[in-house]
Amino acid sequence: MRKYPCLHTQIFSSDKYSIVPLRDEDKYAIMQWRNEQIYHLRQNEPLTTEKQEWYFSNVVANLFEQTKPTQILFSYLENDICIGYGGLVHINWVDKNAEISFIINTALEKDFFEFHWTTYLSLIEKVAFEELNLHKIYTYSFNLRPHLYPILQNNNYQQEAMLHNHCLFEGKFKDVFFHAKFNPINIREAREDDLMLYFEWTNDEEVRKQSFNSGFIALENHEQWFQKKIADPNCLMLVFEDAQQVPIGQVRFESNEEQKISVIGVSLDKNFRGKGLAGKILSLASTWFFKEKPDYTIQAFIKTENIGSVNAFTKAGFSFEKSLDYQGIASVLYTKHNQ
Missing domain, CATH: 3.40.630.30 (Gcn5-related N-acetyltransferase (GNAT))
Structure with a gap:
């Protein structure tokens, strides 16, 4: 298992679910999920095998060599099977904040969306607040999945801003929402x-x-x-x-x-x-x-x-x-x- 120099603990678990430093073996499943869910991601075109391999070899691999990387990515596992991935991205080490990133296996979205988002938030908060001592973490979401907002609010994330007509989707401008949570200690x-x-x-x-x-x-x-x-x-x-x-x-x-x-x-x-x-x-x-x-x-x-x-x-x-x-x-x- 590769290790992030900035983390004392590498594996964060809750029952049979865990997040571990992003595994190379999960890259093709992640590519598939990202392409299936491209509508709500900041991804301009479908990923190819070549692009995904390049990204893991040239971007992901370098994250494990940096003491203060701009992002920390994890495989989200059920037992030892990858069912999602995410992390902390756009990390600002000076102002001590970062954006939360997360997607799950597309097949799980309909029936288990709330469960996995809630589980994942509890794990990524351990990374952000207990390991990295960040002051604030937040989500940036296009107004295409309104069922995400009650989940965030139930986990004590507060809406901080709404940017009107901020992104163009299928010929129509959509709002963008920011939800944030502060480190209690x-x-x-x-x-x-x-x-x-x-x-x-x-x-x-x-x-x-x-x-x-x-x-x-x-x-x-x-x-x-x-x-x-x-x-x-x-x-x-x-x-x-x-x-x-x-x-x-x-x-x-x-x-x-x-x-x-x-x-x-x-x-x-x-x-x-x-x-x-x-x-x-x-x-x-x-x-x-x-x-x-x-x-x-x-x-x-x-x-x-x-x-x-x-x-x-x-x-x-x-x-x-x-x-x-x-x-x-x-x-x-x-x-x-x-x-």
Whole structure:
């Protein structure tokens, strides 16, 4: 199986359905489906065997050599049989958005259109939001298949625009619709202007209670600590925000290059607690970290009494390693390895 350098995970599954990096063996079935459904695609003429072979050899093959390709394409499988294909196209790495592309076997369109679109959207969102940390994904569709719009809306895609008479089809101009969905959790690295945000989080009552050093942190000491950490190449500080860019919380990795170990810490803003987000951001943070340091082990030291953190780390794929005395406090060690 070919692999995309920009993805930590290559296969995304839901029961017996999955998307995998586009397989060469599926190119002729895809050619047939595209020619059968050319009416709703941005394809000017039927594909030929020669053109399809050229495309796979010269365009698709090169996608697997690029760290930031303009498109990421997948075969959509039922068990191991290809029944469709699609991906993220027109990827804008600067503005963090991409267009969704998808077609299925023409024979499935009449009876299983909604099912496969819903399944596929759940899979491609994992790629876009959890793997690539894109802010927004959208569909661009000619007004020729109105039965697609309720499916998009049922999956929380909102119509953003309609371009009147934007494309010419069989001698008549048709409208084009844009539907979009935003990433509910965005990730970015901490900046110098996050100093006071971190200060508020650091001195939050619950954060101090669960920390191994539970005393109040003076602003002067915090400033020194923050400037040191943000400049430390062995310290990765990630800030998590919702779709409206409201801060949710933070995850920090303190790495030891010689031992290939990184100690993780996490805290949530008080306004986002009790919503099951801790495990989610720990999982996203781990994916981010392993892209940069795939051969490291992540360690989490947790107070034995902090059952909430234990549950969050377990949910994020961490495993119990041992009980121990850490900084003079009864604790447990949980670890996570790259999969």
